[in-house]
Amino acid sequence: MRLDQKLIAEMIEPGTRVLDIGSGDGSLIDYLFRTRNCDARGIELDMGEVTRSVAHGLPVMHGDADSDLAHYPDGAFDYVVLQRTLQAVEKPREVLRQMLRIGSSAIVSFPNFGHWQLRAQLLFRGRMPMTETWGRPWYETPNIHPCTIRDFFALCAEEGYAIRQWLAIDEKGDRAPWRRSMQLANLFGEQALFLLTKA
Numbered sequence: 001m002r003l004d005q006k007l008i009a010e011m012i013e014p015g016t017r018v019l020d021i022g023s024g025d026g027s028l029i030d031y032l033f034r035t036r037n038c039d040a041r042g043i044e045l046d047m048g049e050v051t052r053s054v055a056h057g058l059p060v061m062h063g064d065a066d067s068d069l070a071h072y073p074d075g076a077f078d079y080v081v082l083q084r085t086l087q088a089v090e091k092p093r094e095v096l097r098q099m100l101r102i103g104s105s106a107i108v109s110f111p112n113f114g115h116w117q118l119r120a121q122l123l124f125r126g127r128m129p130m131t132e133t134w135g136r137p138w139y140e141t142p143n144i145h146p147c148t149i150r151d152f153f154a155l156c157a158e159e160g161y162a163i164r165q166w167l168a169i170d171e172k173g174d175r176a177p178w179r180r181s182m183q184l185a186n187l188f189g190e191q192a193l194f195l196l197t198k199a
Contacts, residue, residue: 001027003169004109004191008081011107011165011195012036016078019043019103021065021095022085026053029060043068066090069098077103084191086110087146096159096196105164106196112168114148114186131190149186152194165195 001009005028012018014036020028023042026049032038043063044050053060065082066089080103082095087110089095099106121129130137147155149168156163168189185192 001031004083004193005031007167007169007193008083008107008109009036011193012038012079012081014038017076018079018081019072019077020081020083021069021099022083022088023053023060024049024083026056026058026060028081028083029053029058030056033058065095069095069102072098072102074101075104079103079105079107081107083107083109084111087113089145092145092147093155093159096155096161100161100196100198104197106161107193108152108196109191109193110147110152112149112186112189112192113146114150115190116187149189149192150182152192153182156194156196160199161196162199163194164197165193167193169193 008028009031012032016038018032018038018040020040020042023029023044026042029040029042032040042053042058042060043065044053044060045062045064047062050060050062065085080099082099086092086095086108096106096108117131118129121127128137153163168185168191170190
């Protein structure tokens with residue numbers, strides 16, 4: 001499992017109902033089943049990943065975060081997780097609204113486009129940056145709405161979401177010591193994780 005998935009799992013109370021949006025190969029769902037006794041299920045856009053998950057006995061269905069969340073009833077889950085998918089959806093604001101309609105809490109992880117290496121690549125090379133987290137050229141990336149940690153804080157303030165917990169982390173597996181300073185996290189954090197509720 002990726003680092004962000006392990007940290008997401010730590011935010012989830014045992015025995016709860018979880019919907020994982022953009023569940024990929026189902027690693028997080030499997031981990032939540034085995035270690036936290038959660039009723040976890042997923043939706044995934046990539047049919048190959050759905051097939052792989054179902055073949056391993058995981059309850060994952062084909063779906064699109066931009067259109068299919070509207071079909072879920074209010075309060076159906078304790079947690080709705082969006083792992084590394086926020087920047088790839090067409091309507092991030094609406095997806096977050098739907099997440100907090102169908103779940104009591106939302107957990108969001110995303111690559112931080114404000115990281116200093118990305119800024120430096122844009123400044124000195126004049127080209128779209130590539131790192132371990134942002135590993136595809138601009139013409140192949142699914143990312144259509146890259147954001148920074150500061151952008152996400154601003155969006156939560158505009159929408160009136162309560163940020164219950166947040167972390168800035170790096171790709172190597174370390175929690176950033178600057179995670180309590182938004183400005184430093186925005187500059188040095190490669191990824192961000194947020195636990196949100198309605199205010």
